[in-house]
Amino acid sequence: MNYKFIESESELNHVCDDLLKEKIIAVDLEADSMHCFKEKICLIQIASAKEAFLVDPFEIKKISSFLNVLENNDVMKVFHGSDFDIRSLDRDYHVQVNNLFDTEIACRFLGIKERGLAALLKRNFDVDADKKFQKVDWAQRPLKQAMIEYSVGDVAYLVELQDIIHGRLKEKKRLAWAKEEFEIQAQVRYENNHTFPLFKKFKGAGKMDNRSLAVLENLLQMRLSIAQKKDQPLFKVISNPSLMTMACEKPLTIDRILKIRALSRKQADMYGNLCVEAVVKAMELEHRALPSYPKTRRPKKDDLIQERIKRLKKMREKLSGSLGIEPGFLLNNAVISCVAAENPATPEELLKIEQVRQWQVEAMGRDIISLLGYCRA
Structure with missing residues (x-):
């Protein structure tokens, strides 16, 4: 893919005016978390269906025009494994990414086990992605040509990959499920891990x-x-x-x-x-x-709740096979424990439980309510 380094704020503004006319763009970031105490975004890669752009935040300090693109609801932003990127953008720019499509999360709804970008590029485009630059110091300047080409490769196929995955989600009638998870992912925020104790x-x-x-x-x-x-x-x-x-x-x-x-x-x-x-x-x-570790009060073990947890886990394993979605993503253990404790009698009550998604209720709400009803009988 053809790419261009953005060399000035005015050039970035012009490019972003064009990006706002696109329906979908790809975005990726490179950072220096493996090399510095205070990690930071070192390179921003953006791609439309035809061209890629590289933004050096060390050179262009004011990138508000690009942040406006990220916040725009009409332009879909495709990331792969966006959690780190979303948190980094929040830390460095306090920006909200709207209309997110995460190809890694989407793959979970399709039962794809090898979800790394390199594996997906190989499977869908027969492209061998060299990942040797994943752990290099992206804060170094000048960037080596091989590093630049690697960074472009991370976004070059994302728009096309999104199109393929989007089609498969529609075929399986799981697009709405994925969109709900994308919206939740877009809300994650940076957390400072250096708080005492x-x-x-x-x-x-x-x-x-x-x-x-x-x-x-x-x-x-x-x-x-x-x-x-x-x-x-x-x-x-x-x-x-x-x-x-x-x-x-x-x-x-x-x-x-x-x-x-x-x-x-x-x-x-x-x-x-x-x-x-x-x-x-x-x-x-x-x-x-002397300090003491904060103790969380765990409710006393209730035999009925434990029985519900056991049965819910068995049900999850069975549904995981039929739906083709990994068990831990389909319904994690923390949610299972909450459901077992709350013991909802209807899908509406199930949805009111914290962390339970709408797509989970659609996918297995009746099975869960039926199982809990059996436990009550």
């Missing part, structure tokens, strides 16, 4: 004792400070498994850190003293000053 976002922290949590929190805050100063992602400073090891073992010397293999020698030379200091401070805290 940091252990609340750390996997496995909920099972730790209070003293270990104190050690973990000190280590997490130490790593966060280093990452900010070095402008590096957290995992490139110290990995989560390393922090977990130190929180559990509570090493008070660098030698001990090395013995339990929590850090490499190079890491120990750079961060060993800071880690020891973090552990020592946590060990010196009085018991009353």
Whole structure:
């Protein structure tokens, strides 16, 4: 596909005036989350059916004309796996993407298991997509020619792919189902994971004792400070498994850190003293000053509710096979638990349950209500 780098705000405004006349465009983003602490959008790729445009947000600071395109309800925006992109656009530009079509989500309604863009391009267009640039530093300038061509490839076929998938959804009478999910996806927003206490976002922290949590929190805050100063992602400073090891073992010397293999020698030379200091401070805290993990009150197990959950899961597996939709997407466990607890008697009551979609009620509402009625009998 022919592509063009947009080199000025006025040129972008002109291109966006033309894009507003299109019925459908493709959009993708490249970011630097693998290389920087404060991730940011590094390249914006846009494509109509005939031509692609690349926008460098480092060069063009004001992209309001493109944001207007994203918010326009008359132009369909095709993304593939849009969750990261939607959140990034919200973080950097506070923009709402309207009239979204997500080809990855759409594939879920068609029972397509290999939903990666490379697999879809190979299957539908016999195109071999080279994904070696997925993890490169997109903040580097100048961009290599191969990186530019890779970025164009991510949007070059999306409009045509959307047309194919759209047709298959219509054939299966699932287009409305997909549209409902697109609208929900368009509402996701960026979440800052660096809020204190940091252990609340750390996997496995909920099972730790209070003293270990104190050690973990000190280590997490130490790593966060280093990452900010070095402008590096957290995992490139110290990995989560390393922090977990130190929180559990509570090493008070660098030698001990090395013995339990929590850090490499190079890491120990750079961060060993800071880690020891973090552990020592946590060990010196009085018991009353120790943090505790927020406990969520779980309702007492009710035999009837457990029976409903068991039967709903069996029903889900059966319907998954007949509908050709993966079980976890068809009805996830959290929703099943809510449905079992609420025990709705009608499809209308079922739809009132939080997180239950209209398409789910259409697809299996009668089966769910019938099963729950059987459980009551």
